[in-house]
Amino acid sequence: MRQPKQRKTIRELVQEYFQQHPNTDLPHGPVVDWVTEQWRLQGNETPPRDPWRVIRHLHQEGWLIKVRKGVYRYDPEAAGRVALDDFTPEQKQAILERDQYRCVICGKGLADGVELHVDHIRPRYLGGRSEIENGQTLCAQCNFRKKVYKQTETGKRMFIRLLQLAEKEGDLQMVAFCREVLRVYEKHGVNDHIRWE
Numbered sequence: 001m002r003q004p005k006q007r008k009t010i011r012e013l014v015q016e017y018f019q020q021h022p023n024t025d026l027p028h029g030p031v032v033d034w035v036t037e038q039w040r041l042q043g044n045e046t047p048p049r050d051p052w053r054v055i056r057h058l059h060q061e062g063w064l065i066k067v068r069k070g071v072y073r074y075d076p077e078a079a080g081r082v083a084l085d086d087f088t089p090e091q092k093q094a095i096l097e098r099d100q101y102r103c104v105i106c107g108k109g110l111a112d113g114v115e116l117h118v119d120h121i122r123p124r125y126l127g128g129r130s131e132i133e134n135g136q137t138l139c140a141q142c143n144f145r146k147k148v149y150k151q152t153e154t155g156k157r158m159f160i161r162l163l164q165l166a167e168k169e170g171d172l173q174m175v176a177f178c179r180e181v182l183r184v185y186e187k188h189g190v191n192d193h194i195r196w197e
């Protein structure tokens with residue numbers, strides 16, 4: 001007979017599976033199967049809700065390394081670093097002081113009525129460390145824009161690739177479409193550091 005025990009959350013089960021297979025490239029299928037089975041063994045009647053999403057979140061938090069699409073790896077050393085790894089209050093203080101309590105992008109400070117954030121220059125999920133050198137002061141708006149511009153960057157690179165492909169294939173309609181989209185980027189000064197012509 002099974003011992004009655006505390007039920008584990010989906011997140012805990014996912015973490016348990018990866019911890020049992022450290023430094024191994026794991027496709028999501030077997031992970032989800034195992035979590036689903038354990039979830040059922042715990043006496044849950046309904047299947048676990050979206051374990052795959054939990055895996056993605058663990059990656060975004062820096063706990064899992066994405067090897068390629070659908071394949072993740074748990075590196076105990078890296079994960080341990082991330083768990084501890086936000087700026088300490090002392091580091092935040094040092095970063096704000098170094099940046100003279102001003103947003104390093106627009107220059108606004110508390111006197112201008114903006115909220116200041118301490119941001120990781122290289123994000124943690126890409127391996128950026130919580131060191132003063134990797135920190136910067138951003139106002140709430142620039143911090144938001146930084147995140148959004150990361151998304152538009154992905155889009156711009158995709159249209160550049162599409163354009164190259166369409167040119168190679170001689171698909172003039174697609175060439176015209178991509179050029180127009182890229183010109184809209186240019187018109188609004190979005191991601192100007194990525195060149196396409």
Ligand SMILES: [Zn+2]
Nearest residue numbers: 103106139142
């Ligand atoms: Zn700013």
